[in-house]
Amino acid sequence: FEFLLLLSDPYLETITSGNPLYKLVANSCFALILFQFHYLIENKILNKIIPLKENANNCNGKSFIFLIFSIGICSTSISWIENSSTKEIDSLKSELYHVKNDSLKVILLKELSWKLRIENSEEATRLAKKGLILAQKIKYLKGEAHMYQVLGSIHFNKGNYGEAVIFHRKSLKIREGIHDSNGVASSLNNIANIFFFQSNNPAALENYLK
Numbered sequence: 001f002e003f004l005l006l007l008s009d010p011y012l013e014t015i016t017s018g019n020p021l022y023k024l025v026a027n028s029c030f031a032l033i034l035f036q037f038h039y040l041i042e043n044k045i046l047n048k049i050i051p052l053k054e055n056a057n058n059c060n061g062k063s064f065i066f067l068i069f070s071i072g073i074c075s076t077s078i079s080w081i082e083n084s085s086t087k088e089i090d091s092l093k094s095e096l097y098h099v100k101n102d103s104l105k106v107i108l109l110k111e112l113s114w115k116l117r118i119e120n121s122e123e124a125t126r127l128a129k130k131g132l133i134l135a136q137k138i139k140y141l142k143g144e145a146h147m148y149q150v151l152g153s154i155h156f157n158k159g160n161y162g163e164a165v166i167f168h169r170k171s172l173k174i175r176e177g178i179h180d181s182n183g184v185a186s187s188l189n190n191i192a193n194i195f196f197f198q199s200n201n202p203a204a205l206e207n208y209l210k
Contacts, residue, residue: 089115106135106143110150117154125154145174145183152190161194168194 089112096108109131116124128150135143152167168190175183192207 102134102138103140103143106131106138106140106147109134110143110146113147113150114153117150118157121154121158125151128154141174141178142180142183145171145178145180145187148174149187149190156190156194156197161198164194165191 092108092112092115096105096112099105099108109127113124113127113131116127128147132144132147132151135141135147148167148171152164152171155161155164155167168187172184172187172191175187188207188210192204195201195204195207
């Protein structure tokens with residue numbers, strides 16, 4: 001079931017736009033369904049091996065009802081998450097259209113491209129590149145580093161690990177230069193994750209421990 005949770009992660013990432021709270025709710029609902037499904041299957045197998053007890057059918061019936069109830073909760077939660085995510089994206093687009101300050105534009109472009117990086121990678125790439133050019137123009141180094149990170153994440157999600165490392169290293173270099181300790185940690189973690197997915201454990205461990 002851990003494997004099923006891993007397989008579902010890209011879909012959950014898409015509908016939650018990477019929002020930690022939304023993703024927690026979605027993962028909890030999915031895990032609840034898997035748990036009930038596992039319980040039903042386990043009971044059916046045991047009932048074939050071990051003689052049925054008096055209340056076996058009753059327990060299975062209650063489990064099935066709870067499973068249906070869990071699916072209902074999950075469906076409602078996912079619908080709520082999708083609506084909330086759409087509203088956030090629409091709100092960011094509206095802010096971006098009206099904002100005049102270039103630094104704020106970079107921040108909004110970063111937020112918007114980050115939320116769209118899985119659901120619409122082409123649009124996310126376009127926005128991230130636009131934000132990168134603007135950040136470089138106004139010499140907003142922290143914003144430039146953010147944009148490189150978004151581009152790195154987009155390529156990572158596409159499986160373009162070589163390109164992803166390049167962008168994350170560019171982000172890392174800037175963050176080291178401006179002494180952004182949290183940013184440096186984030187970049188190193190991103191690079192380590194890429195090496196981990198490439199089964200390059202020594203390189204992954206080296207970056208995790210920096």
